[in-house]
Amino acid sequence: MSTDSTRYPIQIEKASNDPTLLLNHTCLRVKDPARAVKFYTEHFGMKLLSRKDFEEAKFSLYFLSFPKDDIPKNKNGEPDVFSAHGVLELTHNWGTEKNPDYKINNGNEEPHRGFGHICFSVSDINKTCEELESQGVKFKKRLSEGRQKDIAFALDPDGYWIELITYSREGQEYPKGSVGNKFNHTMIRIKNPTRSLEFYQNVLGIKLLRTSEHESAKFTLYFLGYGVPKTDSVFSCESVLELTHNWGTENDPNFHYHNGNSEPQGYGHICISCDDAGALCKEIEVKYGDKIQWSPKFNQGRMKNIAFLKDPDGYSIEVVPYGLIA
Secondary structure, eight states, rough: OOOOOOOOOOOHHHHHHTTOEEEEEEEESSSSSHHHHHHHHHHHEEEEEEEEEEETEEEEEEESSSSSSSSBBBHHHHHHBGGOOSEEEEEEHHHHHHHHOOOBBSSSSSSOOOEEEEEESSSHHHHHHHHHHHHTOEEEEEETSSTTTOOEEEEOOOOOEEEEEEOTTTTTSOOSSOOOOOOEEEEEEEEEEHHHHHHHISSSOOEEEEEETTTTTTEEEEEEESSTTTTOTTOOOOOOOEEEEEETTTTTTTOOOOOOOSSHHHHHHEEEEEOOOHHHHHHHHHHHHHSSSSSSSSTTTSSTTTTEETTTTTOOOEEEETTTTO
16 A cells, blocks of 8 residues: 555556557546536537446446547447547436435545546637636636636536636647647646656656646646647647645645545546556556555456556546447
C-alpha cells in the first residue's frame, strides 16, 4: 500500500514504449441518469455512445463523448468506447433517483475535497457561456467574476464543476479555426507533487505537458497526457489529467484528500486503456510489488479483463484493453 514516503523511481517499459496507451475516460456517479445524459447532450452537444446495464449488481454505465468519426467498432459492431479519447462515463446505481436524501459529493466541499472538475474547451467561450445561461444552466463562476476573466465554471445537475476554457488563443499555431467542443481535462487535487508525478510518469507512462505556478495563491497545476496531436494544442486536445497541488499539504502527516469512492461518493476514477492491458498490469506488479494497491488485480474481479489500481492519494485508476465488451 502507498504511504507518504513511497516513491516510484522505476519506469515501466510497457507504459513508456506503448503507443496505444491513452487516457480513455473519466467516471462520475450521477443521481438521475436521464437528467444527467440530457444535460450533457442538450447543453454541450455530447453524444451517448453506449449504455451498459448490470442487472445483478444493479447499476448502469453511460458513455458519452463529443462527436467523433474515428471510433472503431468492437466485435459486437458497437462503438469501442475503450479505444477513444475524451470519454465521460456516468455511473448510476439503481434507485438513487428515487431517494430525496441522496446527494452526490462533487469533491469541492469540505471535509470531502479531492476531485475538482472536468474541463471542456471551446472555440468561443463568450458565446458558449451566453448560450448556456440563456438555457438556464447554473454557474459556479461566470467569466466576469473572480480574478480570472478567461475561464468559467458551469454546474451540472449533480453539482459537479465543469470548467470552460477557450482554445482560440493569440499566437497559437494550432488549431486553425473551430474544431468543436473538446473534453480537455480532468482535475484532481494531490498532496505531494513529487510522489504523484513519479507515479503517473513512471508507472503509467503519462508525460508532463506543462506546469502552471500561481505564487500569489500558493498552488501549482501540473498537466499530464500521453501526447498532443500535431493539429491540436494543450488547450484543444482531449484526455489530459490536471494535478492541483496546494502548497504545504505535503508537510502535514495528517492531511489527506477524499478519493470519491469512500462515502459520500461522487467521482469514480480515470481509465487508462491500451492494446494489452494485462501485460501492462503484470509488469507493474513485477516491478513494484506491494508498493501498488490493486482493487482488483487484472482479470481477478467479477468483471474480467480489467484492473483497478490506486495512485498515491488513493484515487482509483481503471486499466482496460481496447475492444472490451463491458
